[in-house]
Amino acid sequence: MSSSILRSIARQSRSSALARSARFASTAAKQQTLKERLAELIPAEIENVKAVRAEHGKKSFGPVLVDQLYGGMRGLPALIWDGSVLDPDEGIRFRGKTIPEIQDLLPKAPGGSEPLPEGLFWLLVTGEVPTQAQVEALSKDWAARAAIPEFVEELLDRCPPTLHPMSQFSLAVTALNHDSTFAKAYQQGVSKKEYWGPAFEDCMDLIAKLPNIAGRIYRNVYGQGKVPAIDPTKDYSWNMANLLGFAEKNDFVELLRLYITIHSDHEGGNVSAHAGKLVGSALSDPFLAFAASLNGLAGPLHGLANQEVLLWLRKMQSKIGENATDEAVKEYVWSTLKNGQVVPGYGHAVLRKTDPRYSAQREFALKHLPNDPLFKLVAQVFNIVPGILLEAGKAKNPWPNVDAHSGVLLTHYGLDQMNFYTVLFGVSRAFGVAAQLIWDRALGARMSSPWSRSYLTLIYHVRSSRATQVVLY
Numbered sequence: 001m002s003s004s005i006l007r008s009i010a011r012q013s014r015s016s017a018l019a020r021s022a023r024f025a026s027t028a029a030k031q032q033t034l035k036e037r038l039a040e041l042i043p044a045e046i047e048n049v050k051a052v053r054a055e056h057g058k059k060s061f062g063p064v065l066v067d068q069l070y071g072g073m074r075g076l077p078a079l080i081w082d083g084s085v086l087d088p089d090e091g092i093r094f095r096g097k098t099i100p101e102i103q104d105l106l107p108k109a110p111g112g113s114e115p116l117p118e119g120l121f122w123l124l125v126t127g128e129v130p131t132q133a134q135v136e137a138l139s140k141d142w143a144a145r146a147a148i149p150e151f152v153e154e155l156l157d158r159c160p161p162t163l164h165p166m167s168q169f170s171l172a173v174t175a176l177n178h179d180s181t182f183a184k185a186y187q188q189g190v191s192k193k194e195y196w197g198p199a200f201e202d203c204m205d206l207i208a209k210l211p212n213i214a215g216r217i218y219r220n221v222y223g224q225g226k227v228p229a230i231d232p233t234k235d236y237s238w239n240m241a242n243l244l245g246f247a248e249k250n251d252f253v254e255l256l257r258l259y260i261t262i263h264s265d266h267e268g269g270n271v272s273a274h275a276g277k278l279v280g281s282a283l284s285d286p287f288l289a290f291a292a293s294l295n296g297l298a299g300p301l302h303g304l305a306n307q308e309v310l311l312w313l314r315k316m317q318s319k320i321g322e323n324a325t326d327e328a329v330k331e332y333v334w335s336t337l338k339n340g341q342v343v344p345g346y347g348h349a350v351l352r353k354t355d356p357r358y359s360a361q362r363e364f365a366l367k368h369l370p371n372d373p374l375f376k377l378v379a380q381v382f383n384i385v386p387g388i389l390l391e392a393g394k395a396k397n398p399w400p401n402v403d404a405h406s407g408v409l410l411t412h413y414g415l416d417q418m419n420f421y422t423v424l425f426g427v428s429r430a431f432g433v434a435a436q437l438i439w440d441r442a443l444g445a446r447m448s449s450p451w452s453r454s455y456l457t458l459i460y461h462v463r464s465s466r467a468t469q470v471v472l473y
């Protein structure tokens with residue numbers, strides 16, 4: 001599809017979202033809960049999907065190339081993901097809105113200037129911008145659901161501190177399945193039409209409980225003392241910061257609000273989103289589905305890259321010293337490539353420009369920590385790496401992704417245990433995966449089961465007259 005058609009569709013969906021927002025604003029006085037609003041939206045969406053399948057169900061949405069079968073399915077349209085869409089040149093739009101737009105539109109904490117992730121979740125689920133009161137109600141709801149079962153606490157307390165925080169995180173999220181409303185409802189014979197209700201409850205519980213899990217892992221692994229109680233009068237990010245021991249640093253709390261918002265969702269094809277959707281499609285409950293997301297996020301080519309970036313920068317500093325010249329940095333980057341390693345934080349499966357999440361974090365750094373030496377190194381690397389990756393000639397995208405910038409911000413405020421960084425990414429990613437899991441259950445998404453072929457059957461097919469040569473735009 002041409003980019004002008006895509007832009008026109010994006011404009012249409014933005015204006016219908018605005019119309020919906022306006023309609024919604026008039027009913028906001030009634031102070032609907034997220035679940036009540038969702039219950040109103042679902043029937044029409046079911047009809048939309050039915051209609052599009054009836055009218056267009058047998059139309060092709062694009063060719064499948066042999067290169068895509070061997071090449072990680074890049075560019076293969078194969079999934080429906082409603083929360084966000086990724087444009088290679090522009091970056092992510094959450095329900096049609098860019099990062100600067102959501103920074104402007106979503107409700108803030110009193111005195112704060114970054115969007116509250118509660119608002120982003122409402123937007124991902126409904127396509128609508130919530131009111132301040134709705135966001136505050138969501139903060140309270142999540143605080144009320146935040147406690148984790150004692151046996152999960154014990155499970156985490158028994159993990160050796162040498163077990164990677166992501167493995168502990170995945171273990172604990174899997175164990176939350178013990179109290180899954182969805183799994184119980186399924187066992188009790190809930191009708192297909194009602195799946196979304198218990199899935200919604202699990203997704204809300206999942207998001208609400210993640211800070212207590214993440215905080216406990218952090219304190220156990222890095223010997224930071226007892227986990228404090230959740231404060232029901234505060235927002236999600238403040239509580240997350242408090243569980244980590246950083247709530248007195250207001251700028252850190254603001255950073256978390258921005259961090260959780262921008263890391264939440266990145267359309268459906270990335271490994272964590274795709275894994276969660278896939279496992280959820282077998283009607284595994286949202287805890288089991290999201291544990292799969294976390295296991296994917298823990299890979300160094302995906303979420304773990306934010307840990308790898310900091311390790312790489314620290315290694316560079318120990319090798320060439322602080323305040324190194326551009327020449328020394330260039331040499332270090334080339335040595336990384338010559339050793340057959342990737343430059344972490346650079347390149348992307350879809351993006352072909354600097355990630356707007358990188359830019360948002362850079363703006364935050366310019367505002368709050370312009371003189372931080374590590375920030376200066378990150379900026380210096382940004383001026384050097386793309387040219388080298390272009391010269392090396394392999395990477396399709398030489399520009400930085402989100403992971404190139406997150407660690408330096410966390411480090412600035414004293415959260416310098418880089419093995420923990422992907423846990424924070426995981427807390428954020430739950431927002432996007434949960435929103436889609438709810439809609440998948442509401443729309444009766446079928447179990448995922450794409451067709452696989454062997455090398456021999458592929459060869460037979462491409463040599464037969466049925467296969468055609470296609471040119472991908």
Ligand SMILES: CC(=O)SCCNC(=O)CCNC(=O)[C@H](O)C(C)(C)COP(=O)(O)OP(=O)(O)OC[C@H]1O[C@@H](n2cnc3c(N)ncnc32)[C@H](O)[C@@H]1OP(=O)(O)O
Pocket residue numbers: 300301302303305337341342343344345346347348349350394395396397401402403
């Ligand atoms: C939240 C996120 O997940 S964002 C991504 C985080 N990951 C990283 O930052 C790790 C570094 N980056 C990479 O490894 C890659 O760019 C990925 C995994 C993100 C994308 O992978 P692909 O879509 O396969 O990238 P692409 O098509 O550009 O790869 C072509 C070649 O360039 C190489 N390449 C891509 N990016 C880089 C890089 N940053 N450094 C060195 N080589 C790279 C690939 O390894 C591949 O080499 P190969 O032909 O020898 O296998």
Ligand SMILES: O=C([O-])CC(=O)C(=O)O
Pocket residue numbers: 265266269270271272349350401402
């Ligand atoms: O989109 C991707 O492939 C990876 C990514 O940036 C994310 O999941 O946030």
